[in-house]
Amino acid sequence: MSPEPGSSSRTDRTRAALDPMVPRIYSVERIRRNNHDTFTLKLNPADGGKPDPFSAGQFNMLYIFGVGEIPVSISGDPAGDGALMHTIREVGTVTRAMARLKPGNSIGVRGPFGSHWPLETAVGSDVVIVAGGIGLAPLRPVIYQVTANRSRYGRMILLYGARAPKEILYRRQLKAWGGAFDMDVHVTVDRGERDWNGEIGVVTGLIRRAPLDRRGAIALICGPEIMMRFSAQELLRRGMDKDRIYVSMERNMKCGVGLCGHCQYGTRIICRDGPVYRYDDIEPLLGRREV
Amino acid sequence: MYLLEPDGLETLLAILREKGYRITGPKLRDGSVVLGTIDSTASMPRGIRDHQGPGRYRLEETGDDSWFSYTLGSDSWKKLFFHPNKPLFNARRDGGLLQIEPEPVRESLQALIGVRPCELQALAVQDRVLAKGEFVDRHYAASRKGTFIVAVNCTVPGGTCFCASMGTGPKASGGYDIALTELAADGGGRFVARAGTGLGERLLAATACGKADKGEIELERKLLEAAAGKMGRTIVADGLAAALAGSHDHPRWEELEDRCLACANCTMVCPTCYCYTVEDSTDLSGATAARTRVWDSCFTADHSYLHGGSVRETRGARYRQWLTHKLSTWHEQFGSSGCTGCGRCITWCPVGIDITEEAQAVCGTAGGS
Amino acid sequence: MADTLENLKSDLLQAPFCEGLSKEHLEILLGCAHEERILKGRFLFHEGATADEFYIIVSGRVGLELDCPNRGGLGIQTCGAGDVVGTSWVIAPFLWRFDAKVLEDSRLLSMDAAILRERCRVDPVFGYAMLERIAQVKAERLDAARLQLLDLYGNPEEGKHVARTRIK
Incomplete structure (x- = not known):
């Protein structure tokens, strides 16, 4: 999937064959407020397929039409085959535009990228x-x-x-x-x-x-x-x-x-x-x- | 090893053009040497040399017909492969649904004439960064495919050159199809030519006037040896990466705050700098949007912007980031130095900040001039 | 009675405050300690009163507060098991700076600070050991207060956002 931090092994990526700079289109299933400046997007691929699998700690690049793109950690369940979840705080132009998304709107997603939390290493430990x-x-x-x-x-x-x-x-x-x-x-x-x-x-x-x-x-x-x-x-x-x-x-x-x-x-x-x-x-x- | 006459070089260009190569080489424009499309050797400047120093670039006539008595202009070859502006995709809103049309990847057969040894190294460095990692910049990789390179070894180093210190010149050690050494600046106009690839060998066999003899090879050796001793700048590359790694708190960086203008010239002329940002724009109706990849610089405030402000707020910190990336952290990231010793950042710095001098001051190593 | 004393001793030994104390010094502390169980909602002390005791929490939770007439008790910090409540007993003029309100039914070691203060004065080695520990508590609280002051979780764009919204 992705490198475990501290290890040098890097596994194959099938996505590397695709252009990593081109987003996949997702549509907003739901947007929910967490607090005054934070909200959570629930997203599903617009092509009807499944979201790309990810590991806990990885992030996606989220693109909003014509406004821009930002990195956001994935905050959903890695094991669930359900929707892609992102909890986002309004801190700039792109995130403020995202806060105005409505169910049915679409958004571009590139990823998942980066290393993940060491949950294999943690097995058996507190x-x-x-x-x-x-x-x-x-x-x-x-x-x-x-x-x-x-x-x-x-x-x-x-x-x-x-x-x-x-x-x-x-x-x-x-x-x-x-x-x-x-x-x-x-x-x-x-x-x-x-x-x-x-x-x-x-x-x-x-x-x-x-x-x-x-x-x-x-x-x-x-x-x-x-x-x-x-x-x-x-x-x-x-x-x-x-x-x-x-x-x-x-x-x-x-x-x-x-x-x-x-x-x-x-x-x-x-x-x-x-x-x-x-x-x-x-x-x-x-x-x-x-x- | 071949001997090539100017006529042979002309024939070589003709063959390359016939094979469908787009040929880029040195040209004169606005008082400097730039890289542009050339039809024949007639487009190439002759009988000129440059005077380069910190914040200074001037051309003057040599009074002879020499082909390559000048060194580098502000342009580097990276603009041909890592385009300053590259569309990535167009987006369309189709009844609420977003549609993405990726920019098609274009392969272009390019021939480069007059690539200096430090520039060969720069191409290799950019290849490692953009085309040989886990992820690949597909536009870069496609445009680099099949590049035909005619290198030129440097017999007349410039005032800000330090390739000898960086181990990248003045003689090319690989990464070319054909490498030329101009034998003398006395109007002879002959080149010792060696092939680096099978295609280079075939083309040389077809265009050279014969094999270089012992005397010519010895002359070449002497010219290049002399050139190595005439570098305008030196730097002690041994141990430099490690010394810089521990230099974070050196007061020199704070002093740079007072000199560096954060104009980003050094990063624009650097042949290995690869930072880019992306720009999003929409048409007036808001129906379509475009995303473009454009050159960026670590000297801008936006480069390190995180919600709230920039991580590297001071110019001293930006210069430190740039210099230590080039000469130190690049090694761990990409397995080589990010600096080729081309000296452009010294020449084109409007206030004449000299990377060799700064590195030396920070590390306390000898060098410079 | 012996049982209670043993319990007291074991509670005292487990408190981070007593870590590294010599046997003699522990004995001095033990001589000044007694256990208290205080119910939620009660106060250990109030701002301005003489600081003649301090507390080590065995279990439960105590909040340091300042009273603000129109906003009630403003919480500054909460203390839990192992924490020291009250440091004004070593710092002149030996008056409490805050209110200490019990937030959950708590079991506490109450230390007679008036006696301890006197012991510190006559026995500088013991006095130093006490000050060292109180300084540690103070340093932790100062660090915490500084971090709170920085408002680390605040939205760095919040001010700008508000300004922008108002212009509309």
Whole structure:
């Protein structure tokens, strides 16, 4: 499918034979608001076929007619043969245009591209998911996959930091995961509200108190870069090993296939050998200014 | 090894044209040497040399009939294969449904006349990036197919050249069909010619006036050896990639903030720079849209734009990204240096920033002039 | 009674705050500790009162708040099992800066800070050990506050978006 981060093996791609710069057309089945600036698109191929299979952590390039194209992580269930799901935040011209899509409208999709979360490596281990803000979206496929194969994994911990209670993503699912799937779900917010009885504080505080008492746990982090840095450092302080921590990086991308030069990150090309990296693989670059 | 007369070169062009090649070579335009379509050797400039330095390019007459006493203009061959503007697809809205019509991939048989050794290396570098990775730029790959290359070894290096340091010149080591060395600038106009491919061999056999003798081969050797010693610039390439990898916090980058204009000239003239962006446009009625791939530069603010702002906000950081990519990180990404030592970025920088000088300052290595 | 003391000791030993403390220093702390069970909704202390105790949470949750007349108690941070609640007891003028509200029924180790403060004064080695730990707590909270201040999850385009919408 795609390279597992930290490994050099790269499997064949049948899609490479096609032009990776030409999108496949999908149509919008449903668009749903997650919070004031975030929405989720449910897409199906307009040709009636199945969506391209993907691995948790990969992304697509989404094209909207005449406006532009952006990379967005896939946030649906990799095992389901259902629709393609993308949770998108309105942060620019393209995403604002996408927020105005209606069921039946079409959208161009190139992908899936990039590396994925190391779910094979994680089999038999405790899985700690640390998400911040919209960073929960690229990790949702992991949660689908682990909960569907619950017995193959050890303890499952989800630590999620959001800006404010009303901005928490996938609220109903968070409750369900915590209830039904033997998963420790802890949510914290930067700013409380009057009726908020949950945690207030940063996600590193959740890491400090998380039950990371067993060896060999694997941690998957996604969120703003500063949050990922601080989270990784807190996990290291808690005794986790560098080679068991994974992060998902973000940079400007125009092609998604390692050709356009925009996602240069030191020696790395994020769309090609990322976005998911093992922490020790990019540690020297993290926190460096303007890389 | 053959000996080729100017008439033979003319015959060679005629044969290539007959075989359906579109021939591109050096021409004079607006006081500089540019690359354009040529019909015959008569279109090629003769008896000129260039004076190049940081932020400086001038042509002057040599007073002889020499063919290749000049070096490189601002143009590189990449424009023929990695087009500055390449349509990718047209999109149409058909009753709400989006239809995509991909731009057809066109193969074109191209012959390049007068490709310098550093430029051969540049083509090889771009091939690795655009056509030999996991994903391929199909337009590039198609246009590169079957390119016929007549290389010219450099006997008169320019003021900003440092190919000898980068190990890419002044003598071509491969990647050509035919390689020429002009024997002297005294109007003799003869070339030592060697074939790099079977087709090159066949064409040379048909156009050369004979085999080069020992004396001519020895003269060629001397000319090229002398050229290697006359480079306008040097750089210590050994250990450079590693030294630059640890240079992130060097104050020199901050000083560059005060000199670099972020004009992007260096990236436009660089024969290996391959960054592109895509542009989307619609017609006035909004019924059709087009997507075009256009050259981009890591010196623009948009290049590293992430929602909210640019990752590389300062010009110092952009210059650092560009230089360290060329000379350091390129190795790990694509298995070679991204710099060929052509010196264009020095010549065409309006404020004369010199990559060899900057690399040396950052690494504390000797070199430069 | 012995049983309770043993429980107290084991709770204290498990608290990250006590990690690395010498046996003697632990004994001093133990001498100042007693267990409290406090129900949800009650306050451990209020802003402005004298800070003569501090708490280590064994189980439950406590929120640090500042009261705002028209907005109620504004939550700043929540503390959970293992966390220290209250650091003003070592910092002059030894008055609470925040309200501490119990968010879930909690079991706490309540430490007599007035005595500890005196012990710190007469025994600088013990005093240093205490300050080292409080400094750690303070540093973590300062880091957290700074990250919260950065509004990392905020939408970087939000301001611009609002401006654009208004122009329409």
